[in-house]
Amino acid sequence: MTSPATNRSFVRLSGVGHRYDPDPQVPPAVTAIDLDIRRHEFVAVVGPSGCGKSTLLRMISGLLTPSEGEVSVFGKQVDGPRDDIGIVFQKPTLLPWLTVRKNVLFPLKHKFGRYSQQDEKRADDLLAMAGLASFAGKMPDELSGGMQQRVGIVRALLLNPDILLMDEPFSALDAMTREQIGFDLLKIWEDNPKTVLFITHSIAEAVLLADRVLVMSKRPGTILEVLDVDLPRPRTSHTISEPRFGQLTERLRKHIYEPEAA
Numbered sequence: 001m002t003s004p005a006t007n008r009s010f011v012r013l014s015g016v017g018h019r020y021d022p023d024p025q026v027p028p029a030v031t032a033i034d035l036d037i038r039r040h041e042f043v044a045v046v047g048p049s050g051c052g053k054s055t056l057l058r059m060i061s062g063l064l065t066p067s068e069g070e071v072s073v074f075g076k077q078v079d080g081p082r083d084d085i086g087i088v089f090q091k092p093t094l095l096p097w098l099t100v101r102k103n104v105l106f107p108l109k110h111k112f113g114r115y116s117q118q119d120e121k122r123a124d125d126l127l128a129m130a131g132l133a134s135f136a137g138k139m140p141d142e143l144s145g146g147m148q149q150r151v152g153i154v155r156a157l158l159l160n161p162d163i164l165l166m167d168e169p170f171s172a173l174d175a176m177t178r179e180q181i182g183f184d185l186l187k188i189w190e191d192n193p194k195t196v197l198f199i200t201h202s203i204a205e206a207v208l209l210a211d212r213v214l215v216m217s218k219r220p221g222t223i224l225e226v227l228d229v230d231l232p233r234p235r236t237s238h239t240i241s242e243p244r245f246g247q248l249t250e251r252l253r254k255h256i257y258e259p260e261a262a
């Protein structure tokens with residue numbers, strides 16, 4: 001039975017776990033995850049490689065069925081891929097033979113076989129919001145890596161999903177582009193509120209972007225710590241030089257590298 005959703009629990013995970021290998025000698029990838037995510041909350045997930053971050057994201061997306069527990073979105077159990085969830089991966093995988101605008105519209109074309117003038121306008125509005133207005137008619141290989149990733153984010157937003165799941169979306173980018181695109185994402189999120197789950201290997205990125213940061217343990221992955229990020233918004237490049245930013249990243253570092261001492 002799924003408990004009723006409140007504003008505090010837009011996405012709810014109750015006792016969620018997954019094992020890829022049915023052999024009971026092999027530990028599950030993820031186990032005993034209890035989590036409530038509020039509507040329009042920005043939650044980041046950090047943890048060692050292989051701790052099950054992507055597995056967690058795939059269970060929320062409905063692409064993977066948990067082998068224990070239950071995931072629900074707004075009080076309804078997730079039992080398959082949902083239309084109200086947008087996903088952004090590490091690489092945007094744009095179709096090289098389509099313009100930027102057509103790439104953004106591609107999910108609609110794929111799903112319904114067509115799109116309307118209104119959809120084209122929405123694509124152009126979102127591209128403008130992402131600073132890509134003059135690139136709508138260009139081909140993907142005319143764009144930098146950071147621009148291509150922004151196109152991937154715009155494409156995920158086109159169907160106006162309630163939830164945006166992001167799996168290490170900026171890890172292929174250089175440090176400067178990565179910081180800038182983080183601020184671009186925050187601007188898009190502030191103008192267009194979504195519930196965001198954002199996986200990253202960067203502690204600083206997690207603190208800079210999120211309302212809360214989940215720290216996962218090594219396999220079997222479970223939640224070790226939930227850190228509230230009490231930094232004011234809007235976050236800017238000045239946020240990084242605030243003492244509180246340093247305290248929070250330090251605390252997360254301790255949890256990840258010396259979990260016993262934290």
Ligand SMILES: Nc1ncnc2c1ncn2[C@@H]1O[C@H](COP(=O)(O)OP(=O)(O)OP(=O)(O)O)[C@@H](O)[C@H]1O
Pocket residue numbers: 020021029047048049050051052053054055056219
């Ligand atoms: N399809 C699969 N079949 C079998 N095992 C898998 C499968 N996908 C992931 N695993 C295993 O489950 C564990 C968790 O993987 P997952 O990709 O979720 O971790 P992650 O924290 O996202 O890793 P990384 O930070 O390296 O991307 C790992 O031990 C991985 O080898």
